[in-house]
Amino acid sequence: MAKRLALLDKERCVGCQSCMFACARRPGVGGLASTSIWVRSAGGIRKGFVVIVCRACPDPPCSRVCPTDALPLRPGGGVRLKSELCIGCRNCAEACPYGAVLWDGEQNKPEICIHCGYCVSYCPYDVLSMEEIASDRMAEGASVGGGTHARQ
Amino acid sequence: MLDNDPLARVLYVDLTRRSFSIKTRPELFEAGLGGTGVGIRLLEEECAPGTDPYAPGNPIVLAVGPLTGLYPLASKTVAMFKSPHTGNLGESHAGGRSAIAIRMAGYGAIVIRGASSSPVYLAMDGSQVHFRDASALWGTHNAYTVGTVLRERESGAGVRSIMRIGRAGEMGVSYASVISETYRHFGRLGLGAVFGSKKLKGLVIGGHRSLPVADRRAYRKVYDVLFKAATQSPVMKKYHELGTAMNILPMNAMGALPTRNLQERSFEGAEAICGETLAEQYLGRRVACAHCQVACVHLAAVRYPYPKEPYFYKTSMIGYDHEPIFAIGSLLGGTDVKGMFQLIDEAEIQGVDVMSMGVTLAWATEAFERGLISTNETDGLELKWGNYPAYLEAAGRIVSQPNDFYRAIARGAEHAAALYGGADFALTFGGNEMPGYHTGPGCHLGYLTGARHSHLDSAGYSLDQKAGAKGEALTPEGVATGLVEEERWRQVLTSLVICLFARGMYAPDVVLQALATAGFEWSADDLTRFGAEVLHRKYAFKQREGFDLSALRIPGRILETPTPLGKIDEEFMRQSIQAYSRAV
Numbered sequence: 001m002a003k004r005l006a007l008l009d010k011e012r013c014v015g016c017q018s019c020m021f022a023c024a025r026r027p028g029v030g031g032l033a034s035t036s037i038w039v040r041s042a043g044g045i046r047k048g049f050v051v052i053v054c055r056a057c058p059d060p061p062c063s064r065v066c067p068t069d070a071l072p073l074r075p076g077g078g079v080r081l082k083s084e085l086c087i088g089c090r091n092c093a094e095a096c097p098y099g100a101v102l103w104d105g106e107q108n109k110p111e112i113c114i115h116c117g118y119c120v121s122y123c124p125y126d127v128l129s130m131e132e133i134a135s136d137r138m139a140e141g142a143s144v145g146g147g148t149h150a151r152q
Numbered sequence: 153m154l155d156n157d158p159l160a161r162v163l164y165v166d167l168t169r170r171s172f173s174i175k176t177r178p179e180l181f182e183a184g185l186g187g188t189g190v191g192i193r194l195l196e197e198e199c200a201p202g203t204d205p206y207a208p209g210n211p212i213v214l215a216v217g218p219l220t221g222l223y224p225l226a227s228k229t230v231a232m233f234k235s236p237h238t239g240n241l242g243e244s245h246a247g248g249r250s251a252i253a254i255r256m257a258g259y260g261a262i263v264i265r266g267a268s269s270s271p272v273y274l275a276m277d278g279s280q281v282h283f284r285d286a287s288a289l290w291g292t293h294n295a296y297t298v299g300t301v302l303r304e305r306e307s308g309a310g311v312r313s314i315m316r317i318g319r320a321g322e323m324g325v326s327y328a329s330v331i332s333e334t335y336r337h338f339g340r341l342g343l344g345a346v347f348g349s350k351k352l353k354g355l356v357i358g359g360h361r362s363l364p365v366a367d368r369r370a371y372r373k374v375y376d377v378l379f380k381a382a383t384q385s386p387v388m389k390k391y392h393e394l395g396t397a398m399n400i401l402p403m404n405a406m407g408a409l410p411t412r413n414l415q416e417r418s419f420e421g422a423e424a425i426c427g428e429t430l431a432e433q434y435l436g437r438r439v440a441c442a443h444c445q446v447a448c449v450h451l452a453a454v455r456y457p458y459p460k461e462p463y464f465y466k467t468s469m470i471g472y473d474h475e476p477i478f479a480i481g482s483l484l485g486g487t488d489v490k491g492m493f494q495l496i497d498e499a500e501i502q503g504v505d506v507m508s509m510g511v512t513l514a515w516a517t518e519a520f521e522r523g524l525i526s527t528n529e530t531d532g533l534e535l536k537w538g539n540y541p542a543y544l545e546a547a548g549r550i551v552s553q554p555n556d557f558y559r560a561i562a563r564g565a566e567h568a569a570a571l572y573g574g575a576d577f578a579l580t581f582g583g584n585e586m587p588g589y590h591t592g593p594g595c596h597l598g599y600l601t602g603a604r605h606s607h608l609d610s611a612g613y614s615l616d617q618k619a620g621a622k623g624e625a626l627t628p629e630g631v632a633t634g635l636v637e638e639e640r641w642r643q644v645l646t647s648l649v650i651c652l653f654a655r656g657m658y659a660p661d662v663v664l665q666a667l668a669t670a671g672f673e674w675s676a677d678d679l680t681r682f683g684a685e686v687l688h689r690k691y692a693f694k695q696r697e698g699f700d701l702s703a704l705r706i707p708g709r710i711l712e713t714p715t716p717l718g719k720i721d722e723e724f725m726r727q728s729i730q731a732y733s734r735a736v
Binding site: 014018025027028032033041043048106122125 | 443
């Protein structure tokens, strides 16, 4: 069964950004150029933090606006990046209302969350977890996607 | 170091000419690593002998290190400058987002030279420096507001840091701070006044990039060792749960908590201001610096009613730690917790070092009590123990400086005591106000001899406590050796800008493994030699600028009030200082 990254409780987030560094470190590099999760203050640290994660939409707008079909649907929700097709137009980043399509400026490509859960194991405060995607939603996702997604 | 590591880039900003340049200097970082080691080298290059700290010739150096952005808790920025407060070496460390932001912008160090003719703030990324007009921000009453304005006005991707000064920095208060992301500071030794003297209101810096490592697999492995230590090790637990405020009760119980200007050493109100009580009644949020899983920053949610309007409240989020609680709480004899929080918040609003302000107000309160000053000097304020409404008003006047007395205390306790008397109870060490430990001779020797005159230089309180626990007597040579060894090792840690709270998890072998993945093939001997060399350089700078260990003033008060190890003997102190002088 497919899993997705879930935000359990953003109020527990202390803003350590450990998740961001984990995501970027997964291929074995330092820094933050390629991370698909982001934590920022909610208008000053006094007010706590905003945690931006891909919610694995069943009908993702990022995919619909891609002019080159570089973001095919992932079973259960969300998308995959076909890097060789991507032309770096940024339509996908603009289409996501959560701002969860982050941008790798060094590659000029979107950073697409693959819901691998690597960040979860580096969150010390149980802000993040992995959850199974309900099977009815999987069916919904499949029917909406249906292999050839509509473009607007 | 690795060829493609952007650490080697040094950004030079000239405020006088409004120009900038970027130089790639790998040899600087190969020799000095970063942080303190690179900072002192740049200070040697940039700061001419005898520079007036308030003059354009006083440089501001900011440096991060090779482990920043790679490993957890390598999260500090080291600032080097000539201190307006002591007139000597200025070194101050801040966390927040500052170090990650500088590293992600693609710099290892930033040097700010000259002075602007009109108020300015800097907006910086990896390739540009914008000089933005700050004349409308100059004079803003509240430093929080400046942070909000800069955050909203400056866009920019990536991790950003917003550093700014308050009114205290503009007005040249010698212990003015630079605030980073609210609640974190270059607090000590007056960097804020150096910003102010340059008409530099603040700076925004940030970026978003990858960093190379020598060995991908080894990198992830070493990371996991450090991550586990940061999140599970007992050595990190206290910072994690109650925060540094958990020190209040043990210090008080052993009779080492300076109270009412160290007239006493335990505080009847300790229970009200201890970490346990504050967590239970006020803790509203815990916050971390960027890339630190520990989250030691504790914020109290304090609700204040508006006195004349029913059902109207404001809730302030106020950062607390052991040091502000000591300096604003026990040292001023206050048990009104909300009053204490309000004064801590006022330090944030005005942009002053809360420790120096508290210790200076404690001197003023005792001077008032003894009749050295009266309401003539204070212009009507009754500076009495625990009188927070009067202290709040005094804090505002330290910044606005309406008369000679407030101009004097805006330069700290030692300066004020030279004018009004009461030097014996002015609790300053090398010109800098004391931290919140009166554990024995070791802590005070650490404040006196440490290159920053901080408890964090060499942790003398730890020598006292170990001797107390073992029932062993300290010797002058023993203390001096202990302090020098600790201070040397800490030069390694602060050159790697590792937070000193993480000193327990960054043992030498782990440091070497981490350095190797960043392309620095060093040995344990290299680290030892390096630590000694950096301390030597800092001392050489201090001596060049007139510092003399044998001329250090030992405040009489620390000899009068007993410590858990008994009364401190002045002769012991002098002998220890001589021994330190030989060892360093």
